[in-house]
Amino acid sequence: MKTASTSHDATQTQNRPHLELVGDDIQVPLVQGGQRRYINLDFAASTPALVEVAAKLDEFLPYYSSVHRGAGIKSQISTSAYEGARETLRAFFGALPTDTIVITRNTTDSMNLLASCLPVGAKVVAFTSEHHTTLLPWQRSKGSVHYLTMPKSASQAVEQLSDYLRGQPDTTLVAVTGASNVTGEIWPIAELATVAHQYGARIVVDAAQMAPHLAIDMTALDVDYLAASGHKLYAPYGAGVLLGRADWLDSAEAYLRGGGAVDFVTPTEVLWSRGASRHEAGSPNVIGAVAMAAACETLAAYGMDELAEEEIALADYARRRLADVPGIELYRLWEPEAARIGVVPFNLAAYDHSHLAAILSAEFGIGVRHGCFCAHPLILELLNVSDEQATSLREEIKTGNRPRLPGAVRMSIGVSTTRDDLDYLVNSLTKIANEGPSWTYAIDPNTGEFTPAPDPREWPDLPITLDRTT
Incomplete structure (x- = not known):
């Protein structure tokens, strides 16, 4: 994260470490061809390691x-x-x-x-x-x-x-x-x-x-x-x-x-x-x-108070920009002015949350989270899922079926997030809202999630075993 302009002593600022993450510069393939720098907006799920x-x-x-x-x-x-x-x-x-x-x-x-x-x-x-x-x-x-x-x-x-x-x-x-x-x-x-x-x-x-x-x-x-x-x-x-x-x-x-x-x-x-x-x-x-x-x-050493100030400002910026995307719905439990960290859940009209997350990844190289985020009661409340609907889902799961659960897409920021990253997310969502996806997608029978169909992206040749069936 870039150091914000503050009144701190210049020497103290110079001595603060630069918060750099392993893999910040990774290029990822896109389904339509080419590569771009991976935009990680999934820090709330798991974070990369700091270089230090x-x-x-x-x-x-x-x-x-x-x-x-x-x-x-x-x-x-x-x-x-x-x-x-x-x-x-x-x-x-x-x-x-x-x-x-x-x-x-x-x-x-x-x-x-x-x-x-x-x-x-x-x-x-x-x-x-x-x-x-x-x-x-x-x-x-x-x-x-x-x-x-x-x-x-x-x-x-x-x-x-x-x-x-x-x-x-x-x-x-x-x-x-x-x-x-x-x-x-x-x-x-x-x-x-x-x-x-x-x-x-x-x-x-x-x-x-x-x-x-x-x-x-x-x-x-x-x-x-x-x-x-x-x-x-x-x-x-x-x-x-x-x-x-x-x-x-x-x-x-x-x-x-x-x-x-x-x-x-x-x-x-x-x-x-x-x-x-x-x-x-x-x-x-x-x-x-x-x-x-x-x-x-x-x-x-960086300063947690300084970090919080920078991230909260970025989060406020993200919410303002996202609110302008056509067809988007942002979710919150408390009043708009409540203090928040950089976590923003949303949905885009006409798109299943899994479908939207797959498009952002495959066509734009953006990593987000989607689903219920291990907080089913809260998601049901935010999405206004009725008790009757919840009961129906629960009973269907008891029979051994796996119905598509209601959910959302979650953007979350971390120490390497910049305004450019957030602008790119907003521009990508706006393009999806106005033009739709440029690729075809289908539900993967192994995962129950939307994936590109076909998916021509080549994965890196890593010296470890990768199981592509899960």
């Missing part, structure tokens, strides 16, 4: 070895790097010195881990607008879960939670998102935390979308638990993190049972470790942890 992250990993890889108990110098270096990553994550997210930092696979893994650690009889409350990661894990916990209806504003979210907890003061945990992966709305985390604590509940924040775009200080927000993913944070190497209070984590059964999670084992008894290792059985993802920490260090 890849470079740091290249330097570290020769020293990679086993961790925790290895006597060799490589093992000692790898252990130090792994534990150092944990402390970098603590600092980046503003966790307390007493908080436990568990390295996981991703946000979903983190939330399921926390669900497994809830006290017996725990009562959890979440909003139905949540990503499935924040909506579903509690159904497998040792207690119960209650879902609040979708709020129409940030203030209404706080009011709804307060009203519910006033009537259910024995609620154990409040689960909320930091920023919506569908509409981009930034949730009032500090206010929700205050309400939760007022009634004796704890709060966990799904920060998968929040972490790459906004500064987070768990201590200032008074958040008890926070989950995030490296693959959303410009470190797509298979690691995530759960940060938070130690007592539930120390008293729960180990999330996984195996080596590394124990202090002593006999055929009849196991003494489980305390702290993060209790839930990190098996050989940990050292590379993923180091990569995530490297990304956090790079973003922190």
Whole structure:
């Protein structure tokens, strides 16, 4: 992302890293012939690696070895790097010195881990607008879960939670998102935390979308638990993190049972470790942890407040430009002036969301996301799908059929997004709206998605196996 013109000291600005991504200059084939630079507008799903992250990993890889108990110098270096990553994550997210930092696979893994650690009889409350990661894990916990209806504003979210907890003061945990992966709305985390604590509940924040775009200080927000993913944070190497209070984590059964999670084992008894290792059985993802920490260090050096300011300005620009496309419909849950990260869902008249995404990719080299974005209740609400329609879809799926689900196209921005990229998207959508596609498309029987028919694009010759049937 280009540095915005600000009043910062010139020397400080010069010392900030340039946020460059691996693959930024990749050329992709178009169905009509030729190539063009890939326009990545799918950052909310998964992000490329920062160049600095890849470079740091290249330097570290020769020293990679086993961790925790290895006597060799490589093992000692790898252990130090792994534990150092944990402390970098603590600092980046503003966790307390007493908080436990568990390295996981991703946000979903983190939330399921926390669900497994809830006290017996725990009562959890979440909003139905949540990503499935924040909506579903509690159904497998040792207690119960209650879902609040979708709020129409940030203030209404706080009011709804307060009203519910006033009537259910024995609620154990409040689960909320930091920023919506569908509409981009930034949730009032500090206010929700205050309400939760007022009634004796704890709060966990799904920060998968929040972490790459906004500064987070768990201590200032008074958040008890926070989950995030490296693959959303410009470190797509298979690691995530759960940060938070130690007592539930120390008293729960180990999330996984195996080596590394124990202090002593006999055929009849196991003494489980305390702290993060209790839930990190098996050989940990050292590379993923180091990569995530490297990304956090790079973003922190750039300045998360500066990054947020730049991205929010870009997002506002995108929404204004997209609104002028003929036949487009933009979706939001809250009022237009609500604070949002750079996530914009939309549909274009007369086009199925899968069809439109396929056209943007095949004819224009633009990568977007489409579908329900792992937030089915929210999508049904935004698209005004009736209860009767939802029931019909559900019953058809139960029979083994796969009906086409309602959905949208989602544009999401990241550190490499420019106004030129957004203008190109708008111009491409306008061309589609006015002239239609220049190619033919059909539903792929293997995926149920629209694809070019025929598809003459040649894929790169990579030194790995590619399965083109999925």
